[in-house]
Every structure is written in C-alpha cells, then in structure tokens.
Amino acid sequence: MMRNFYERRRVSSDMKEKQQRYEALVHAFHADIFRYAFYLIQDKSIAEDVVQETFLRAWRSLDALKDEKAAKAWLITIVRRENARRFEKKQFDTVDIDANPVADEVIFTETSLQEADMQRLLCMLSESYREPLILQLLFGYSGEEIAAQLNLNKNTVMTRLFRARSQLKELLSKQTSEKGRHNG
Incomplete structure (x- = not known):
C-alpha cells in the first residue's frame, strides 16, 4: 500500500x-x-x-x-x-480566380509595405540561400549554429550567407532603379 x-x-x-x-x-x-x-x-x-x-x-x-x-x-x-x-x-484545391473575385481591404503603411517588400525579395532567393539568412536575421544564429541546424559545413553556410546578401542587394538595387524609371 x-x-x-x-x-x-x-x-x-x-x-x-x-x-x-x-x-x-x-x-x-x-x-x-x-x-x-x-x-x-x-x-x-x-x-x-x-x-x-x-x-x-x-x-x-x-x-x-x-x-x-x-x-x-x-x-x-x-x-x-x-x-x-x-x-x-x-x-x-484549385479555384478559378476569375470566378472568385477577392476584395483587398488591407490598409498598408509605409513600414508594412517595406516589410512586405523585403519579405517578397527574401522569397525570391532560393531556399538554400534564404533559410540560412532567415536563421541569422531572425534568431541571430552564428555561422556554426546555422551549420549545425541545417546539417551543413560552416564554410558552406558562410558562402550561402554571403551570396544571399549579395543577391538581396542586387534585387534591391534593381528594384530601386526600376522605381526610378517609373517615377521619372
């Protein structure tokens, strides 16, 4: 008992x-x-x-x-x-877009537009570059921590981070020059 x-x-x-x-x-x-x-x-x-x-x-x-x-x-x-x-x-499920119009009722602020723009640009990166960059930006992970998380070599991670930042800069400059052409 x-x-x-x-x-x-x-x-x-x-x-x-x-x-x-x-x-x-x-x-x-x-x-x-x-x-x-x-x-x-x-x-x-x-x-x-x-x-x-x-x-x-x-x-x-x-x-x-x-x-x-x-x-x-x-x-x-x-x-x-x-x-x-x-x-x-x-x-x-597939839906016919023309048959289901959707009203956009979201009011965008300049900050939310910039965040959405950055998120869109991040999504344009391939997953192999985007994922390490997000782990670094969101969580502040070091190259070693990202390498352990993604089961990669640290040098591979550092190369991917460098390339991700370079591609992001290129996309940003392309976007800025396109906006300049449309506004000018």
Whole structure:
C-alpha cells in the first residue's frame, strides 16, 4: 500500500516537473518559433497551426531533450519537419480566380509595405540561400549554429550567407532603379 502511494507521488512529481519544463520552453521560444514559421509559410493562420503542432510534438518528446541549450534548434527542426509534413498530406484545391473575385481591404503603411517588400525579395532567393539568412536575421544564429541546424559545413553556410546578401542587394538595387524609371 505504501509502495503505491510513493509510486503515485513520484509519478505526480515527474509530471509536474515535465509541465514546468514545457511551460518554460513555450514561454521562452513561442514568439521566435512563430516568426520563423511565418517566414517559411507566409500565412499567419497556417503558421499558427504549424507552431501549435510543433509544441504538441515537443510535449510528446520533451523527455528526449537532454540539453536545454539546444531547445531552440530542436524546436526549429520540428517546425521545419511539420512544414514538410503539411505538403505530404495536403491535396491542393484549385479555384478559378476569375470566378472568385477577392476584395483587398488591407490598409498598408509605409513600414508594412517595406516589410512586405523585403519579405517578397527574401522569397525570391532560393531556399538554400534564404533559410540560412532567415536563421541569422531572425534568431541571430552564428555561422556554426546555422551549420549545425541545417546539417551543413560552416564554410558552406558562410558562402550561402554571403551570396544571399549579395543577391538581396542586387534585387534591391534593381528594384530601386526600376522605381526610378517609373517615377521619372
């Protein structure tokens, strides 16, 4: 009888500890993980779903996370896999655009236009260049951390970051010169 009591007490204590670890994980990384998912997906509601699924998987596998310092990288990996799973099971519906007109009711500010413009330019980069750049810009990851996250050589990451920035500068200058021609 006492053995059962101590077993229940130990299990309860373990569950409470796991709950506290999970809540700390969510509190510390939710905003960053959502921001990364949004950059990958470009749709707020789908990004929210992917983040929710990410944290659900994190809860289920929390005991596998031994190094708390690796939590952010672990969560980013889960987000990337969840995003990939989305395409494995998704059957895309086609819609006739001409038959379904959509009114655009969004009011753009200059800042939101600049952010949307930058996001559009980032999306023009190939994924191999875009992903390391986003990891560096959003999370402040170093070349070594990005290399570990993407399972690449550090020199490869540094080359991709350099090329991504160069391509982005080229796209920006092209865009600026085109705007100048249209306005002049």
